[in-house]
Amino acid sequence: MATPYLEMRGIVKRFPGVQAVKGVDLQAYAGEALALIGANGAGKSTLMNILGGVLRPDEGEIQIAGKRVEIHSPLQATANGIAFVHQEMAMLPTMTIMENIHVSSFPTRGGLIDRQSMERSTQAVLDRVGCQFAPNTRVQYLSTGDRQMVEIARALLSKPSIIIFDEPTSSLTSREKARLFDVIRSLKADGVTIIYITHFLDEIFDICDRATVMRGGEHAGSGLLKDLTIPALVHWMIGDLDMTQHAKKEVSQSTEVVLKVRNLNRRGILQDINLTLHKGEVVGLWGLLGSGRTEVARAIVGLDPIDAGQIEVNVGGSLRLVKAREAHKWIGMVTEDRRNEGLLLPMSVKQNMSLANLRGLLTRWKLVDTRRETALAQQFVERLNIVISRLGQPVQTLSGGNQQKVVVGRWLELNPPIFFMDEPTRGLDVGAKADIRDIIFELAESGAAILLISSEIEDIMALAQRYVIMHRGQIIGELPGSATRSDLMAAAVGAVPTAETGVTA
């Protein structure tokens, strides 16, 4: 067996109160891609931040090409041939591609920026990742996938021998993903060492050669992927937790309409949206990223302005016409951007959970009843299995899964008849995902109507009783709950699934 190109040995990292990485070993080989997987909070990011020079390990050593190296800063990481392609792209949209790529160290000549050499080097790396656009294109005109390519191009600029990809496909379409994989393959062929962090277990079999799994800050297992299966990886990731799959909920018999949206329009964004939700059903709003799914939800609750449209909500058994902003009273909204729109990060679990329901907690004197606030928060913390040390703990210290449960718990406290769930499982680990699915399932069971938006086909297929298909700001059709994965994939790219074409079964 060849010697590993990169070797991390006995890495330990402690944060106040927690040991994030507990003596982990990792080996990666030149010309191979190593998948680094694990649930949220398993310590993957911490380990990679140590490799990238962002964090300093408390113990352990790193060897590259058999030599021990010290990496104390991102600059030293770059000097050692390590490049990081980040999940959240930090780009300056009003600047050009070449400026973005060079922003940390502009090439200069005589103290001024050397545009020619900047353009040349940018063109070289853009060619390398197979991008067609010119180096002086402004980043704001690029799609998310193209930006990701630019991000990779930036990483290539320093001619790295080790490239870390952090969840590179989470916002890519399948075509963009194929392009990314081509780039990774050609990098491997050039002898580059790839470390690939992801939650999508199926894609690592396409692109990676080995896998290292972390769990709770420890090394849970490693091996060649050709010897491994998804269940084996999942077992390493979550231990002996059982992974029961739901049988999909029966199509509800209720025909009671709780929400009816007619001819909702927002210029340039949404066109003639018609949508009906019934009591106790989960409706999957399905489409590509950017097809207007999120915008529909936001427009209905009045977070975005609308140009035209009618919204009716079932109040006490009969439909009533309401203004968009008013509709929010009956709709619990779980947004896709948990950290920036879902939570008050520095505030306590308790205050985050009572936020939407303060009106329901008022005493006779119109003061917030803190005793009831605590009791209710405690009740939902237990019901949702939220792991916290105390109710006063700031939510920013919770893991992603627990944060998401806090957001859901907030709406459960209010208990509205309708829920909009926008990417409720984004960025969560397998266990937390299953929990959120269970919660959605139970909510529907108890009679709530749920509009589910998700990019993760497993989630939406596990829960939705019918699908409403969106494409370029319009609803182009519907599919029944029995639709197959390929039906959904076809529908998402605009192959209209009408009864006449008979796409569905």
Next chain:
Amino acid sequence: MLAENISSKSSDSQSRSLKQWLRQAFTPTRLLDLLPIFILGIVLALLALYVPTFFNSRNIVNIFVQASTLGLMAIGMTAVMVGGGMDLSIPSVMALSAIFGAMRMEAGGSILESCLIMLVVGCVAGCINGYAVAYLKMIPFVVTLAMMTIASGTAIWITNSVSVPVVNEEFFSIILDRIFDIPRPILIMVVMVVIATIAFKRTMIGRWLYAAGTNAKTARVSGIPVDRVIFGTYVLSGFFAGLTAIILSARLGAASANLGNDGVVLDIVSSAVVGGVSIYGGVGSPLGAVLGAIFMTVISNSMNMMQVSFFTGLIIKGIVIITFVAIDSLKKR
């Protein structure tokens, strides 16, 4: 033997819990919070050494009376700042309210009428500020700076820079009399702190305010009428400007454009920031702001008594503000 064992164990666990308690009680942020008290201690010690007359009861009462008007304005500022805004127009609006009220009284208006005018002028200015910030989405700093120049310009224009005398013994006695030997301005401040604390911490709107100031987007998604809440904070700060105008015009027996000079804004902001109100929004309490006002008044008063020049005083106040804003941003990290 056994009993001894048990008792030693329990004392052991006691000392451990004490240690734990100490560690929790004195976290770095907590220590930063206590810094003003520490500084106050040093200042008071210096005063005890060099200006013993500082501690006579007349001076102490005087400090509290002075702090009461500053404190009331700081409560209004706290509402705005917790919501993530800033109101620079408080002193000039206060001066303008006082002038309108004093003019009404001079023209033979009743005390009630004059006081109402002062409150209404403050609230109207607050409504304009609030509307511009909350609904027109204008930058608070610019809006209130403009309101500050409009109010002080109007004040100078209608008075010709001459102060309007207030000579109404009944008015003086209503506002300034002592109850249990405590001047009413101090009592008004205490009552307002209590009401404001309950309103901020225990009412729904108060909770909404903290949520809106911490993260307006999250507040909106949670169904909170953020715009209305923010609008309200400016009206509230206008109201407190009016209330301050009533007390100050009685105390000084006159109202003039000079009541709202530039130094006062600085004192209000300092009071709030020293009292732990964050300029980043979402953090702070009315009580903290009032304690900050007392702190600032003690500093000014002691500098007077130590015969520090007015300009040196300005430098020291500026340093105090910068120090506490630095602490605020350190805590943010």
